[in-house]
Structure formats: C-alpha cells, structure tokens
Amino acid sequence: MDIPAMRANFGKAAATGDEAPLYFYSHLFLSHPETRAMFPVSMAHQRDRLFTALGDVVARVDDLDSLVPILQQLGRDHRKFGTLAAHYPAVGASLLATLEHFDDEWTPELAKDWTEAYTLVSQVMIEAADEAAGQPAWWDAAVVAHERRTIDVAVLRVRPRTPLPYAAGQSVSLETDLRPRLWRYYSPANAPRPDGLLEFHVKARDGGPVSSALVRRVGVGDVLRLGPPMGHLALDPESDRDLLLVAGGMGLAPMKALLDQVARQGPSRRVDLFVGFRTEDHVYDAPELRRLEQEHPWLTVTVAVSHDKNSSLAQGDVGEVVMRHGPWLSREVFVAGPAPMVDDTVSRLLRDGVPRQRLHSEIFAPSRPGPSVDGEVTE
Amino acid sequence: MTDGQGMHVSDERGLTPADLQSMRFSRASVLRPGYVETEVDRVLSRMAEELARLVAEKAELRDQVRALQAQMEGMEGVVAQQPPSEQALRILSTAQQTADNYVAEAEEFSRQVTGEARAEYEEQIRLARENAGAIIQAAQEAAAKITANATGAPEGGQRSVEELEEQVAYLKAFGQACRVQLRSYLEALITDVETEWGRADPAGLPPGAPRPLAAPAPRGNTASSTTFEANTAAETPPSGEAGNGTVVSAASGAERRP
Numbered sequence: 001m002d003i004p005a006m007r008a009n010f011g012k013a014a015a016t017g018d019e020a021p022l023y024f025y026s027h028l029f030l031s032h033p034e035t036r037a038m039f040p041v042s043m044a045h046q047r048d049r050l051f052t053a054l055g056d057v058v059a060r061v062d063d064l065d066s067l068v069p070i071l072q073q074l075g076r077d078h079r080k081f082g083t084l085a086a087h088y089p090a091v092g093a094s095l096l097a098t099l100e101h102f103d104d105e106w107t108p109e110l111a112k113d114w115t116e117a118y119t120l121v122s123q124v125m126i127e128a129a130d131e132a133a134g135q136p137a138w139w140d141a142a143v144v145a146h147e148r149r150t151i152d153v154a155v156l157r158v159r160p161r162t163p164l165p166y167a168a169g170q171s172v173s174l175e176t177d178l179r180p181r182l183w184r185y186y187s188p189a190n191a192p193r194p195d196g197l198l199e200f201h202v203k204a205r206d207g208g209p210v211s212s213a214l215v216r217r218v219g220v221g222d223v224l225r226l227g228p229p230m231g232h233l234a235l236d237p238e239s240d241r242d243l244l245l246v247a248g249g250m251g252l253a254p255m256k257a258l259l260d261q262v263a264r265q266g267p268s269r270r271v272d273l274f275v276g277f278r279t280e281d282h283v284y285d286a287p288e289l290r291r292l293e294q295e296h297p298w299l300t301v302t303v304a305v306s307h308d309k310n311s312s313l314a315q316g317d318v319g320e321v322v323m324r325h326g327p328w329l330s331r332e333v334f335v336a337g338p339a340p341m342v343d344d345t346v347s348r349l350l351r352d353g354v355p356r357q358r359l360h361s362e363i364f365a366p367s368r369p370g371p372s373v374d375g376e377v378t379e
Numbered sequence: 380m381t382d383g384q385g386m387h388v389s390d391e392r393g394l395t396p397a398d399l400q401s402m403r404f405s406r407a408s409v410l411r412p413g414y415v416e417t418e419v420d421r422v423l424s425r426m427a428e429e430l431a432r433l434v435a436e437k438a439e440l441r442d443q444v445r446a447l448q449a450q451m452e453g454m455e456g457v458v459a460q461q462p463p464s465e466q467a468l469r470i471l472s473t474a475q476q477t478a479d480n481y482v483a484e485a486e487e488f489s490r491q492v493t494g495e496a497r498a499e500y501e502e503q504i505r506l507a508r509e510n511a512g513a514i515i516q517a518a519q520e521a522a523a524k525i526t527a528n529a530t531g532a533p534e535g536g537q538r539s540v541e542e543l544e545e546q547v548a549y550l551k552a553f554g555q556a557c558r559v560q561l562r563s564y565l566e567a568l569i570t571d572v573e574t575e576w577g578r579a580d581p582a583g584l585p586p587g588a589p590r591p592l593a594a595p596a597p598r599g600n601t602a603s604s605t606t607f608e609a610n611t612a613a614e615t616p617p618s619g620e621a622g623n624g625t626v627v628s629a630a631s632g633a634e635r636r637p
Contacts, residue, residue, distance in 0.1 A: 026471040030463035042482035043475055097462060151500060206497065207490025281504065310512060 001113045003062055009110055010058045013102040014051055020102050021047035028094040035090065038081050040181035054095075061117060068124055073230065075125030079137035080173070080183070080227040083129070088122035132228070138175075139164045139226040141198065146220055149284035152204040153250075154215040155189075158224055163196050168261035169233035169254045169334070174200075175225045178213040183227060187336075189253035191261035198226075201253040201284070233334060233362050235261055241332040241358075242270040246322055246345050248337025249277060251364050252285060255336060263296060272325070273301045276318025276341060279308035319345035329353050335361040399426075 013020040025043055029036045039046055053074075060067040096114055100106045141164070145157040166172060168191040173183040189199040204215035218224070233254050235243075243262070245255040252275050262271055277283050283303055293301045304314040304321040314321045318341060322328070333354055335345050342361050349359060402422065404414030528540050 022472045022475065023468060026468045026475065027463055030467055030471055042479045044479040044483060151497065204493075206494040207486045207488075209486060212489070212493070279501075281501075310508065 001061075001116060002109065005110060006061070006113055006117065007058055009099055009103050009106075009114075010054070013099055014055060016102055018047055020098055021051050023101055024050070024094055024098040027097050028091060031094060032087075032090045035087060038083070038181065040179075057121065071121055071124040072128035075128035076132040076228060077173075077230070078125065079129050079132065080175075080225070081181075082137070085126045085129070088126060092118040092122060135228065136162060138228075141174075141224050141226050143218060143220050143222045143224065144197070146218060148215070150282060152215060153282075153284040154202050154204075155284070156200045156202060156214065156218070158198050158200065158226075159196055160198070160226060164198070164226055164229070166192060166229035167234050168192070168257035169235070170229040170231040171254075172198075172229045173227035175227075176210065176213055176218055176222070178217055179210045182210050184210045185231075187231070187233075187254040187257065189256040189260075191257055191264050199253075201250055203250050231362065233258070233336065233360055236332070239332060240267040240269050242330065243272070244322070244328045244331040244333045245271065245273045246318060246333070246335045246337075247273070247275045248318055248341035248345075249282070249364070251335075251337030251341070251362070253336075254362065255334060256285075258334060259292065259299065262298075263292075268298055271296075271299045272331075273299065274304065274318050274322050274325075275301070276304045276306060276321070276337070278306055280305055280311040280313055281308075283313075317341070317344060319348045323348050323352065326352060331358070333359045335359070337364055339363045339365070 025039075025047065057067065057071075060070075092115070095118060096111060099114060100111070103110070139160040139162060141158040141160040143156055144159050145155075147155045149155055164172070166188065169187070171185040171187045173185050175181070175183045186200045186202065189201050190197070200214075202211055202214045204212045231254075235258055243258070245258060247255040255273060255275070259271060259273060262269065273289075275283075275289070283305075286303070289301045289303065293299050302314055302321060302325070304316060304318045305311045306315075306317050309315070314324075316324075318337075322345060328349060329352070331354070333349060335342050335349075337345075342363050346359055346361050350356065404418055524540055524543070
C-alpha cells in the first residue's frame, strides 16, 4: 500500500470541503436507495462527521495498534443504525467513486490500495459487530417518569425492556421517534440498579432538536432507543481513595452516577461533590442533593453559583470554589461539564499539585451526536 | 467429378453433418476395391481440424461462462448496476442541500426564538427578585426602626421615625385632599348628568338612581388613589433611607472581605 499516495489522494477530496461528502452520499443513496433511511433528514452534520472520521482513519492507517480498537468500537456502535455486513461493500464502492471523482491523477494502483485498505477496515468493523451480536443492537426503553425541573431541564427515568449493562460514569446514545436518526449521548445519573432504571438529565439547548424534544415533548410511556454504553469515566475497582467530584451544570449526571456507585457498592470513603451553576435558578437537582447529603455521612455537597450575587450559595466559578476548600492532593478527581469549566478546574487542580493520572475529566459539549474516533464522547 | 472433390464447395463454412451424409467416395480402380485413399485422407484431416476448432471454441465459451458467473457472485449484495449518472448525482446533491438548509434555518429560528424567550424570562425573574429584595429590605428596615423606637432607640433612629411620621402625615393629608377634590369633581359631574337627564326625561329619573351607579366609581378611584399613595409612601422611606441601606451592606461587605 502506498500510504503517502493515498493520503495525498484523500487530501484532494477533503480539500473540497462539503463537496466530496455530498458527492459520496448522493452516490451511495442513488446506487443503494435502501441506505437512505438509515440517515437523518438533514445530512449537514453527518457529512462533516464522515470526512472527519475518514481523515482520522487515514491519519492512523500506519498505526494499526491504535486504529483497530477504534474501528471495533465503531463497528459495534454502528449496529444501532441498522448497519449490516452487506452495507459495507456499498459504502466502499461509493467511497472509491468519490475519491476517483475528485482526483485528476487517479490511477489503478490507487484504486487497488484503497480497495485493500477499505476491505481491511470493513472487515475489522464487521467482525467486531459480529462479536457483539449476543447483545442487542439497541435497547428499547420506556419513559416511566418525566419531571420538568427548570424552564429547560428535565429529569427522565427510563426502563429498558432488556437489561442494559453499563458502568457508572459511562454514556449511552439515545434516539427518540420524534427526531428519527438523530442519536445523542447522555450519561445516566445513577449506577446500574436492580430494577434496571436509568435516569437522564437533559437540558433543552436553544434550537437543539433532540434535547428540546426530550425536555418538552417526550412524556411518560414514550419509548426511546438506547445505544451501547461507552466513555471512560469510571471508578477504579482497585482503589478506595477518597473522591473529589466536580460538575458544571449537566455534568452533574455522571458525578451522581459515581456517587451512587459508592453508595451502592462501597468501599466507603469520603466524597466531596462540587456542582457549579450560573444562577441559583439553574440548580435543578437541589432537593435530591440535599437528601443524598443527609443520607450519607461520608458525603459533602457544595453548590456554587457564578452569576448570582444575591444567592446564599457559594459564590464563584466552581473550580475556584473547589480550590477554596482544598487541599485535594490525595483525592481521585473526576470533572465533568462544559469545556471552559473543565479546562479551568483541571488546570487549577494540576497547578495545586494533583497528579495527572488521578484527574479524570469529560467535556460535555452542548450537543453530543457521537464519540470522536478516540472513543471519547465529546461531540 | 467425385463427391469427395465436391467438398471444396463447403470449405469456407466448415464441415457440416449434411456434408458428411452426402459424401461419396469413388472407387479406386477395377483392380482394387474401396475409395480413393487421398480423398479419404483429405476428409479425415478436415474433420480432425473441425473437431479441434469446436473443442477450442467450447473451452473458450466455458471459460467465459465461469468468469461471468464469478463476476455475478462477487456482485451479490452489491447489485450489479450502472454507476449513477453525473446528472442524477447533481440533482440529488442539490435536493439534499436544500433540505439541509431548511432544517438549519428551522433550527436557527428555533434557537433565536427560545434564546430570546429565555433571556426575557430570566430578565423578568431577575427584576421580580430585585423588587422583592428591595421590598423585603425596606420592610426589614422599617421593622428594625419600629423595634429600635420601641426599645428607646438612639437619637438618629428617633429622628428618622419622626421624619417618617411627618411624611406619613403629609401623605395622608395629600391623599385626603385628592379624595376631596376627586369627590367634588365627580359630584359635579353627577350633578351635570342628572340635570341633563332630568332635562331630557324628567319622569325617567328616579330620585337616587345615578348615585348607586356613580358611587362605585369614585369609591374605586379613591381606593386606587389611596393604594397608589400607599405604594409611594412605602417606596419613599426606603429610597430616603437607601443611603443607610447601602452603607450597611457595604460595611458588612467590607467585613467579609478580609
């Protein structure tokens, strides 16, 4: 395989911006009309994502050790879209046609190399999908409770029809029939429970099709589809180190899941939870946090507000408030929330001397349609 | 003129079964029975050639069939077909882009509308909270003053209570004056109406009729005017004392700082 030539060829298609993915999908849908139904109405984001993902694969094509696990994850995750082994050659043919269309110096050697590379990629994905065949491709889950907590935050409880195995801190993707083919990642706010219930905290983003529907239109009895869990926030089962959990806004959900796991399984340890919101009005889970704090003597909850001078809650960015309470040098630290909050908190803790390997963070972007090729659920 | 020689005719189109059936060989001679050897040999060699050609052709065809079959198998799932035409691709791409734009516009519109609604909502809440805060603060200050007064407060408190009382007295008087003025105005109005009505239809005028009709109006007016006065009365003292209030909070703020 002539990898530099393939990269140069891919670069030509990628340089056209939206044109190449537009050509690719048009080619795919015309030659295999049955694949159209697997995609949302608007393909704008999909097109961005396809070429970003392909670019990542091309960039790593000579580093199979890191590429293979990514492809396996992609292959498993694609089952929920209804992807079958038979769809892979179709995609390959359209991909080849696209790469050829945007390259004036297309050669039979390039065609051969790409075919070979694509065959390899699809094999890895198909095999991973087949290995996961014991698991459902997706889980139907009925909404059993839907509470509007603030003007734009709702807490949903759903019960999957078959148990959905996951670990506290992970995310699952979900789709509602109200917004077909738009999958978004959410973190359950509880550790796995015997009754299988999952709690999701959803904030309606302005103009966000899925989040608005989940907050304002979904109701008890509606069925959501959940995808396989992923994500890397997790408690180390070997460690019983005391915890520092820092959440910004909706980043509270995975922190509550970790907290729940400590409460359910132990080992008992000190847990300090800091949650930051803009104003006191945004604190959507206050009674629940109070209840947890009363129930568990090992837990301290501090709620901070950054833009509410009249509030009696702790004042300031949550990272700043955390630093006022230290020292945290001996803690295992988990941080989740919007990017600026996570960056700020992590850099403060690092400056303070918390070792990098004990700092675990996850950025909650406003809309999280899918994991990056690194398997991170960050947008 | 033997039939064997006649075979030259069919040379171009190969050897056919009919040729073979119609084939006759000449007698060699009177002395030796049988066909002329050379003729037989020629026919045999032509037959051999023909067979070889057919065998080769059959092999070639069989290979072709196999190749096509293999191609078909490879295409299973990927239905063999013409690649989509450039025109079709352009049409579909344009349609998709149009759809994308509509969706994006709808999302953008929804984003704007909900964004504005949220900003408005938050502003209203903020204002309401500020108002409530001011009212509570005023009430607390008033309460503090009353307690201070009752427990023999220092002179400063006493003086402001006096001021307050003065203001209240003034406002009461003002309210009273307004009420009197309004009432006399309304009464004049009623008298006017009565006279006009009386002139138009004296018989249809029950002696006290306009009064119950007109009475609620002045009462309502005075009521609202008093509440209005009461509002300003309530607002005035805090604004008069606002200096105190800020000094107090600033002082406590200063205490918190170090």
